[in-house]
Amino acid sequence: MPSVSEVEFSRRGLLAGSAATAVIVASPVGAAVTTPPKADAAPTMPVRFKVNGEKRELSLDPRTTLLDALREHLHLTGTKKGCDHGQCGACTVMVDGVRINSCLSLAVMHEGDEITTIEGLGTPDKLHPMQAAFIKHDGYQCGYCTPGQICSAVAVLDEIKRGIPSHAQGDLMTKPTATNVEMRERMSGNICRCGAYSNIAEAMAEVAGAKA
Numbered sequence: 499m500p501s502v503s504e505v506e507f508s509r510r511g512l513l514a515g516s517a518a519t520a521v522i523v524a525s526p527v528g529a530a531v532t533t534p535p536k537a538d539a540a541p542t543m544p545v546r547f548k549v550n551g552e553k554r555e556l557s558l559d560p561r562t563t564l565l566d567a568l569r570e571h572l573h574l575t576g577t578k579k580g581c582d583h584g585q586c587g588a589c590t591v592m593v594d595g596v597r598i599n600s601c602l603s604l605a606v607m608h609e610g611d612e613i614t615t616i617e618g619l620g621t622p623d624k625l626h627p628m629q630a631a632f633i634k635h636d637g638y639q640c641g642y643c644t645p646g647q648i649c650s651a652v653a654v655l656d657e658i659k660r661g662i663p664s665h666a667q668g669d670l671m672t673k674p675t676a677t678n679v680e681m682r683e684r685m686s687g688n689i690c691r692c693g694a695y696s697n698i699a700e701a702m703a704e705v706a707g708a709k710a
């Protein structure tokens with residue numbers, strides 16, 4: 499059995515050893531702080547798609563959303579960023595004729611796709627019928643949600659025409675029609691904080707009637 503003095507010696511030795519180890523460990527860490535390692539540049543991926551009929555080729559960080567690719571890389575700022583979380587519809591564009599929230603989709607997933615934004619629907623001289631109807635019926639106030647509303651409205655009428663069912667239908671076996679209830683249900687993902695909903699519905703009804 500060790501004597502008391504031997505135990506004291508061992509304890510002092512252990513503490514001294516620990517302190518020395520701490521100094522040794524501290525040195526390289528301190529040195530690392532003064533010369534931080536360089537972060538590697540983010541890798542990029544090529545993507546080719548058509549936007550409003552024009553071929554576009556980009557090299558993007560694969561985490562780039564379609565919304566950011568359109569706005570920040572192609573400078574098509576008609577498409578708006580509202581929530582950036584798939585909750586407001588301000589970023590709605592059409593991909594191969596189908597509406598999507600571009601904030602929820604990665605740009606590199608759209609290789610070969612045809613993307614239509616508000617800039618591709620019409621021009622100031624030749625408005626798309628839905629753009630003209632929104633103006634006629636005052637379907638906006640501040641206008642921030644409007645590009646998304648119009649892209650969505652165009653796609654909604656096409657969905658109804660193609661017989662795609664919605665939650666508002668009582669009978670899934672009957673072809674949907676462009677009723678007020680049907681259009682409001684399908685447009686429920688497009689939020690308007692100015693509350694222009696009634697006028698948007700009137701604009702859509704006019705275009706749907708003109709098409710019928």
Ligand code: FES
Nearest residue numbers: 580581582587601
């Ligand atoms: S910005 Fe995409 S849904 Fe709101």
Ligand code: FES
Nearest residue numbers: 639641690691692
């Ligand atoms: S017009 Fe202002 S948010 Fe819709």
